[in-house]
Amino acid sequence: MEFEKNILSIGAGYVGGPTMSVIARQCPEYRVELVDIDHEKIARWNSDDLPIYEPGLAEIVQSIRGRNLFFSTDIGAAIDRADIIFVSVNTPTKTYGYGAGMASDLQYWEQTAHTIVQHSRGDKIIVEKSTLPVRTAEAMERILSANDKGLRFEVVSNPEFLAEGSAINDLMKADRVLIGHHQSKTGRKAAREIVDIYRHWLPARRIITTNVWSSELSKLIANAFLAQRISSINATAQICERSDADVQEVARAIGTDRRIGPRFLNASVGFGGSCFKKDILNLVYIARSFGLEEVADYWNMVVRLNEAQKARFVRKMVSAMFNTVAGKKIALLGFAFKAHTGDTRESPAIDIARQLLEERAVLAISDPRALDNARRDLEGIPGKVEFQPDPYRAADGASALAILTEWPEYRDLDYSRIYRRMNKPAFVFDGRNILNHPVLFKLGFNVYPLGKKGLSHFR
Numbered sequence: 001m002e003f004e005k006n007i008l009s010i011g012a013g014y015v016g017g018p019t020m021s022v023i024a025r026q027c028p029e030y031r032v033e034l035v036d037i038d039h040e041k042i043a044r045w046n047s048d049d050l051p052i053y054e055p056g057l058a059e060i061v062q063s064i065r066g067r068n069l070f071f072s073t074d075i076g077a078a079i080d081r082a083d084i085i086f087v088s089v090n091t092p093t094k095t096y097g098y099g100a101g102m103a104s105d106l107q108y109w110e111q112t113a114h115t116i117v118q119h120s121r122g123d124k125i126i127v128e129k130s131t132l133p134v135r136t137a138e139a140m141e142r143i144l145s146a147n148d149k150g151l152r153f154e155v156v157s158n159p160e161f162l163a164e165g166s167a168i169n170d171l172m173k174a175d176r177v178l179i180g181h182h183q184s185k186t187g188r189k190a191a192r193e194i195v196d197i198y199r200h201w202l203p204a205r206r207i208i209t210t211n212v213w214s215s216e217l218s219k220l221i222a223n224a225f226l227a228q229r230i231s232s233i234n235a236t237a238q239i240c241e242r243s244d245a246d247v248q249e250v251a252r253a254i255g256t257d258r259r260i261g262p263r264f265l266n267a268s269v270g271f272g273g274s275c276f277k278k279d280i281l282n283l284v285y286i287a288r289s290f291g292l293e294e295v296a297d298y299w300n301m302v303v304r305l306n307e308a309q310k311a312r313f314v315r316k317m318v319s320a321m322f323n324t325v326a327g328k329k330i331a332l333l334g335f336a337f338k339a340h341t342g343d344t345r346e347s348p349a350i351d352i353a354r355q356l357l358e359e360r361a362v363l364a365i366s367d368p369r370a371l372d373n374a375r376r377d378l379e380g381i382p383g384k385v386e387f388q389p390d391p392y393r394a395a396d397g398a399s400a401l402a403i404l405t406e407w408p409e410y411r412d413l414d415y416s417r418i419y420r421r422m423n424k425p426a427f428v429f430d431g432r433n434i435l436n437h438p439v440l441f442k443l444g445f446n447v448y449p450l451g452k453k454g455l456s457h458f459r
């Protein structure tokens with residue numbers, strides 16, 4: 001079959017995988033391909049055991065793989081074939097040199113730009129999909145246009161707003177798609193081609209076109225605003241725990257104000273995920289590089305508060321358990337950075353586990369999907385850790401349970417059975433406020449929710 005257009009994603013991870021699968025399903029007349037340097041990942045995309053878990057993703061991949069959706073490791077041939085290339089490679093925070101711990105490590109991006117030039121024999125549209133610092137599109141353009149083959153590459157920014165665990169739904173029902181382009185004739189033409197893709201399933205009013213800078217910055221700012229809400233509610237939770245206020249009541253009360261809105265107001269052990277911290281630190285880096293010290297400090301505080309929230313949770317556990325957890329078994333229920341994903345990047349559970357191990361606790365970690373990642377995350381950290389898929393077995397003989405991820409199944413466990421088999425006194429630390437605290441208290445647990453008074457049987 002002749003396809004109208006060839007669309008390629010370089011990078012087949014959490015961003016590239018779901019995005020391209022949805023594009024392929026919604027645009028059957030386009031040939032959609034994903035390539036990756038990670039051969040094992042591509043082999044898994046071509047198998048029944050996909051490398052990432054997203055609700056609804058496996059069904060889409062199975063229904064169109066080999067028809068207009070392809071996964072390959074032949075990056076050169078795929079680039080040559082492509083009319084439009086989405087660059088969805090990862091951009092971790094730099095761990096070395098200038099800007100270490102803050103700026104994005106752009107080596108993968110730059111490498112990709114060189115690879116594109118090397119294998120191209122015709123003009124192409126390059127879509128910046130990975131979350132990148134402002135002005136990356138410009139830098140990429142310079143590398144791409146420095147080719148001596150006389151080729152033209154038009155770079156368009158199309159930031160990703162999907163959240164893990166709901167990626168397919170977010171893509172299908174996107175609040176908005178943002179397309180940043182140059183204000184030139186060729187820039188506008190390239191943007192129209194990207195608009196055409198999304199118009200297959202989204203109304204025109206949901207597709208916003210801006211200049212490249214606005215598009216790149218909007219992505220960072222959207223994540224900074226979202227993370228800031230969590231740090232704000234977590235800061236509120238700390239005040240609530242010292243007073244008689246209840247953070248869930250406060251969240252409900254302020255959420256009814258339409259200017260504030262009810263979503264993203266759940267106090268927690270802290271936010272995680274591959275985007276929030278990285279994007280905010282990028283913003284801080286950009287602000288500092290412009291000499292905007294207050295602006296940099298302001299956003300940096302969102303991250304600092306999040307770090308403090310994790311440490312405070314551990315301190316609360318240790319202090320409730322008579323100031324020592326050494327040798328005590330603690331069951332951590334949940335390790336993923338949020339429910340419905342196996343992803344643990346920047347998960348608060350990593351820091352909490354590490355800090356509890358420093359206190360010499362004995363950990364039993366349970367999670368429905370994230371145990372393989374958890375094992376990797378804690379590799380090399382000294383201490384006793386057991387990885388246990390069954391939450392009941394994880395809790396067996398434990399002195400405390402700590403809920404670190406809001407998996408719905410943790411709401412419905414048989415807590416009286418769990419209580420019977422735990423060490424007494426038994427503690428629950430609900431880092432996500434998902435359990436029925438008065439019921440647990442009645443069963444005999446000492447219960448420590450987030451942002452409200454604990455329920456303790458001690459006088």
Ligand code: UDX
Nearest residue numbers: 160161162163164264265266268271272273275337338
């Ligand atoms: C985020 C953005 O939502 C998305 O638009 C962007 O493209 C990528 O980054 P994601 O990291 O997948 O998506 O997850 P998100 O649902 O935003 O949650 C991030 C973290 O905040 C999680 O650890 C979550 O548990 C935490 N969170 C979220 C809270 O602690 N409280 C809340 O009320 C909401």
Ligand code: ADP
Nearest residue numbers: 011012013014015016036037038089090108112
């Ligand atoms: P994200 O959440 O941004 O999608 P992932 O790590 O899940 O991050 O996915 C990024 C993917 O990009 C990885 O599978 C990685 O192997 C791939 N990748 C990184 N650099 C390159 C490159 N130069 N060429 C092709 N793929 C790359």
